[in-house]
Amino acid sequence: MKANQIYVNLPVKDVQKTKAFWTQLGFAINEQFSDDKATCVVIKEDNIYVMFLTEEYFMTFSERPVPKGDTTQVLVAIGLSSREEVDQVVNTALENGASQHEEPQDYGWMYQNSFWDLDGHGWNITFADMSQMPAEF
Numbered sequence: 138m139k140a141n142q143i144y145v146n147l148p149v150k151d152v153q154k155t156k157a158f159w160t161q162l163g164f165a166i167n168e169q170f171s172d173d174k175a176t177c178v179v180i181k182e183d184n185i186y187v188m189f190l191t192e193e194y195f196m197t198f199s200e201r202p203v204p205k206g207d208t209t210q211v212l213v214a215i216g217l218s219s220r221e222e223v224d225q226v227v228n229t230a231l232e233n234g235a236s237q238h239e240e241p242q243d244y245g246w247m248y249q250n251s252f253w254d255l256d257g258h259g260w261n262i263t264f265a266d267m268s269q270m271p272a273e274f
Contacts, residue, residue, distance in 0.1 A: 148195035
């Protein structure tokens with residue numbers, strides 16, 4: 138079996154602020170799946186999407202409580218095409234209200250930088266040159 142699409146669903150306090158934040162990072166919005174309760178951020182056209190749902194709407198999909206802002210339920214990693222893109226996205230996120238998750242990590246063949254978004258979700262933004270990956274990792 139192979140999945141052909143991924144939809145990550147995350148609760149947020151303010152859909153409009155979240156929508157503005159992600160468009161400032163350079164990601165498109167799929168308006169077909171967006172309204173006042175949700176916004177659909179296109180991570181990779183036709184394949185990967187993040188659905189940011191108001192906390193109230195999110196709760197209609199799960200009987201479990203939305204985690205408090207000081208907990209971590211998930212860290213999402215996104216691979217980009219260059220180190221420069223990684224830093225551009227993270228720096229733009231920081232300029233628009235995100236906070237640094239950890240200092241950038243440089244492994245030679247792989248580079249990552251990360252942030253906590255407006256609602257405390259963790260994002261690891263990476264670039265990897267798989268041709269340079271060591272035989273023993």
